[in-house]
Amino acid sequence: MALNKTWNQHVVKKENKSLVLNVIQSSSPISRADIASITGLNKGTVSSQVTELIDEHLIYESGPGKSSGGRRPVMLLFNKIAGYSIGIDLGVNYILGLLTDLEGNICKENYIKIKDLSFDEIMEKLYEVIDSLIASAPSSPYGIIGIGIGVPGTVDNNGNILLAPNLKWKNIHLKEILEEKYHIPIVIENEANGGAHGERKFGIGMDTKHIVYVSIGIGIGVGLNLNGELYKGNNGFSGELGHMTIDINGKDCRCGSKGCWELYASEQALDDYAAQLKLTSLSEEEISLESLLSLAEKGDEKGIALFEEIGNQVGIGLKNIVNIFNPEQIIVGGRLAAAKKWLIAPIKKQLDQTQLFQQQDLQVDFSSLSTHSAAMGVAAFAVEEFLQNNLHKA
Amino acid sequence: MALNKTWNQHVVKKENKSLVLNVIQSSSPISRADIASITGLNKGTVSSQVTELIDEHLIYESGPGKSSGGRRPVMLLFNKIAGYSIGIDLGVNYILGLLTDLEGNICKENYIKIKDLSFDEIMEKLYEVIDSLIASAPSSPYGIIGIGIGVPGTVDNNGNILLAPNLKWKNIHLKEILEEKYHIPIVIENEANGGAHGERKFGIGMDTKHIVYVSIGIGIGVGLNLNGELYKGNNGFSGELGHMTIDINGKDCRCGSKGCWELYASEQALDDYAAQLKLTSLSEEEISLESLLSLAEKGDEKGIALFEEIGNQVGIGLKNIVNIFNPEQIIVGGRLAAAKKWLIAPIKKQLDQTQLFQQQDLQVDFSSLSTHSAAMGVAAFAVEEFLQNNLHKA
DNA sequence: AAAACTTAGTTTATTCACTAGACAAACAAT
């Protein structure tokens, strides 16, 4: 019936309570008085919210703090172990599972390699990873509050995986399957979206508002965090910048068009270039990101030139991103980010070429959570959903 | 002091009042009872809001409506002539000024051509246009409620024009200048952002949430309306998709890089192609969008092929846009949109090539307001700002 | 035509969250 959301005191309370909790999370330890002055809320209002949050085990009082000339304040802390979250990075040839507390700290890690498994076999492995993480969680008021899964493919707004080409998955209702099995909230997200969120909450993007996270692995996926929130597009397909045409007359791509960015600036492209160059020291089978990295590390000129060429191509795409989004920060993540040393110079060179607009305050960084950003990000999604729903109920 | 916005009853009231007004605007004529059932607000609440809105002259009661078996409802209407807004499209070789009512209906239009004028001369013309529009406004409770200006360049969040290459403007504090002269709220926006908003409010994008508006004229500008709101980027530079590289080895662009989209898919590109093809029937001086359009209209094969080639190049960029934003709708506007007849087929062909993701519900449309979208859009920006501030005060 | 039913809009009492300001508790400085 009610099409638009109406506003009433309940909403006010929920929002203010959420505000109080956020301040405690970000500025802990903190006193009631300081919360009041930071938020602008009345002292009494803060007190009552704090009482409720304590009752809900989401925060707790620690000992008295230092006095600044009067009564000593009671310091409040976020109860990060009121529950635990699980974040899974479901890769093409690995599954990375994390158990985190509500603050995102990793409590337990579970990494397994997989190869050429069927859907059922992958699911079995996935259950094993999740089950072992659940088993390792300490007891807590809320237990496991949710599971976040990052997948290398497109996910619609209902948590259905529409297409994950590299997994060869299509139309998988993963959210339903897992909710039926575990009976806790499940969040399914694109891996790049997860990575973007992870870096924003815990990594190099902590204080930035407009972030474009570029995950470079076998292909290229992009997570968009615009205006401080995830942009998913109409069906959740946004960020397929790997298939942005950068060379009209270029190579054919399996997507049907020509000259897609990821044909020139990905792990796949790296291997192709390496094969073309016939690096004497490596046979075709030995070519991999790891072997090329160690080659470059040893100072092999051809190997270094290889990464520099990739960096050049990455830079062209990033230049497009700058013109399209005018982001505050670009974060390069994914497996190829390990080659930062050789990528960064050509990337910067490409970006400096644009003279049209002075992008003085553009930051270009590499992932600071490396392989963990996606898993940490989706775990955080689950935490946020939990906190929002829990505040709502109360 | 207060960093975050707190929530209190005043905010609740303002939001609900705004909600009531929006419902009246979009579903008028409407009764109090229907507003209550649509919004979910209590009948009494709606009544008191309505009373205030009537006192503020923003709505009024018309005669009784049809009964559906009980007391006849009093119908409420938005008072679209409570004030008037001015929207200006400041083009490179024209100034288009509109006087609109609060609903966006055009009351008066003022179009002048300009050519090679200095900054001061342009400003003088601009004042003339504005003054004549102000003079033509009927008397109303609020008078002229604001002026919106759309400019072909980048505008920062303070209304400063940072760079408008085609006007040869740089760092113009247009908002300040006009506010000092007219003492009413001024909104400065990029022309493509204005067009996007115009089409969304009054044109072909009325019921869409994720719109990418592509304005193709001398260059290409893009207005992004994501999640129902304008995305401007960190400094207001977003949407410079004209300088998206689509051909790494392509032509040099004045922006410093190579193969920018607008070198292949703009009015400029059209003229260049036409000159290359040496269309026998037109001398070099005669080449213009208008002359080429009439040539194609006459059935000239070369002329038609020209537009089809441009359409092809436009399509490549649009395909990128789809992969980047996954929009619900793409709207093609700007002067080149007049060639819709010949552009649409090659564009659709390009978009259908992407087999990776099924974009079943992507709409590709041409501007329905044609040359008026930007001016109508910025006029609407001014109206919205007025309504928001006015509701806030009361 | 009278009675019964329906729908529209107003009025009144109540609830709920926030605010202001008083107050007590706990501490520092003199």
Next chain:
DNA sequence: ATTGTTTGTCTAGTGAATAAACTAAGTTTT
């Protein structure tokens, strides 16, 4: 010990929404 400061609680008051009663004005049924 006295004075002043800061913290946190308590109480009264405000403002907005809600529920429900009520008035108004129509239609439908008998």
